[in-house]
Amino acid sequence: MRNCIEYVLRQDKTSELLTYVTGPYCHDEINYDLVYRTFLEEKKMWDKDSGRMYAHNIISWHKDEQITPEQALEFGKEFAENWFSGFQTLMAVHKDKDHIHCHLVTNSVSYEDGRKLHNTKKDLERMKQLTNQMCRERGLTVVEKGKHFDGSQIEKGEVIAWSKDKYNLFRQQVKDSFVADCAMAILKALENCISKEKFIEKMKQFGWSVNWIEKRKHITFQNQDGKKVRDSNLSKTFHLDISKEGLENEFDRNRQKARDSVNRDSRSDEELAGYYRQVEAACEGADGVTGASDGRERRVTGEKSEDERVYPEISGKDTQAENGKTEVILRELRNARRNSEVKRRNSSFDNRNVRNAEVESIASAEQRRFEEQKRLEEQERARAARRRNKRRSGPEL
Structure with missing residues (x-):
């Protein structure tokens, strides 16, 4: 406490006009030794x-x-x-940085009734709400989640660290930070991941084990060196939603993308098949023109038409050229059919993967519900046994 008071009242950070003490304080001067002794005397009282x-x-x-x-x-x-x-509080405004800030050091014992000071996480949130309200009343800026001071949106993945040491670490040594490495691994694993099980498996491939337990609020990631990172820390630092709900939503979006891709491929296959039918019909139509009934009979009997007799070399060239064009079209048609079949098989495979993942997810949920029901039943049986034992062990009359 003495060191903290001494730091807050350092002359190179503040001035006498920018300090104040609430509650009992009988000295005209405010320095760290007098404030420290005043706080200590109140505690001993x-x-x-x-x-x-x-x-x-x-x-x-x-x-x-x-x-x-x-x-x-x-x-x-x-x-x-x-x-x-009801609590003595020392305050001092520091102006040694590029931003103004006010330090408050509060005695943990009340001078009114001697009660100890206790602040919970909910109290910290209410403190934030109070300062925001005071800022609004004075026309000062209130920080909005997901936005910079000027109101611009914080980009996804942008480093936002409330700890000065952590912020310097990310700026100067991001490559050596296991926290940044964990965030990068999560982003890679989420690219095409469609279930919790697949996500955990991919993270393991990147060197991170995932402790995702339904009864616990947070997810914990641990690397091979034993260093751990909590999902809330990653979310706050990198402005990413890496909570359980956020990851589940990402899995749902990836599943929907996979379904949309399968539907698009199916529509493309139908359009391509219609195009092939038109090409085949065109090819058959070309064969009918060059091979009418009387033409086919002449080729069978070996007779030649008048044009073939007069211009034999021209007729042969035209026939070869026409046959060559038809062969090219048919060859392209066969290749296109093969490619379409390959795409269809790949789409079917992707569709099966999506369905399997959904089945696995449903099965996992059913298993969790079954285990929870079993646990509740065991607890109920244990309570019933305790009640029976209590009745049996009662005093005899």
Whole structure:
């Protein structure tokens, strides 16, 4: 606590005009030694000078925010008097950075009744709501989720780290960061993944095991070196939705994409088959023109037409050219049929994969429901057995 107070009141970070203490404080000067002794005396008065000694909070504004250090101090006073009512709180505005921020160090023992200060996660969320409301009342900017200070959208995958050390790590040594490596592996695994089981299998191929348990809120990823990353950490750092619900939604989108691809291929096959039928009809029509009934009879009997007798060389060339064109068309038709058959088989294979994945997903869900039902039944049997034992072990009259 002493070190924290000393840091907050450093002269190179603040000035005497930008400091204040709420609650009992009988000294004219504000320095770290006097504030420390005042906090400690209050603790000893209530015999609570051990355990958690203080709470340290920071209210920070963007570098482009139109706020003065004096306004920031008044903001901190109002917040402390509302939120930390009954507790001594030291506040100091720092202006050594490119953005103004206000430090609040609160004594963990109340000077009114000696109760200890406790803040839960829900309390932290309410603190955020209070500061947002105070900003709106003053016409200051309120941070919106997924947006920068200027209101522009944060791009998917953009590094947003609330820890200074973590942010520097990502900026300077992203290649050596196992957290960044985990995020990259997840993005690769999600490209065509259509089920939880396939996702876990792909992550294992990339060197990451996935601890995805239905009863637990978060997913934990662990690499071969034993380093762990939680899904909430990845979501906050990289502005990605890597929660259970977010991943399940991504699986659903990938399944829909696969179905749409199969439908498009089926329509293409039908259109291509119609085109082939038209080509075949055209080829048959060409054969009928060059081979009418009387022509076929003459070829059988060996007779020649007048044109063939007068211009034998021209007639032969025309026939060869016509036959060559027909052969080219038929060859292209056969090749196109083979390609269509290959595409059809591939589409069928992809469709089977989608159906199998859906069956596996349904089976997994059924298995989970069965196991949950079995667990509930066992618990009920155990409770019934305890009730029976309790009745049997009652006092005899």
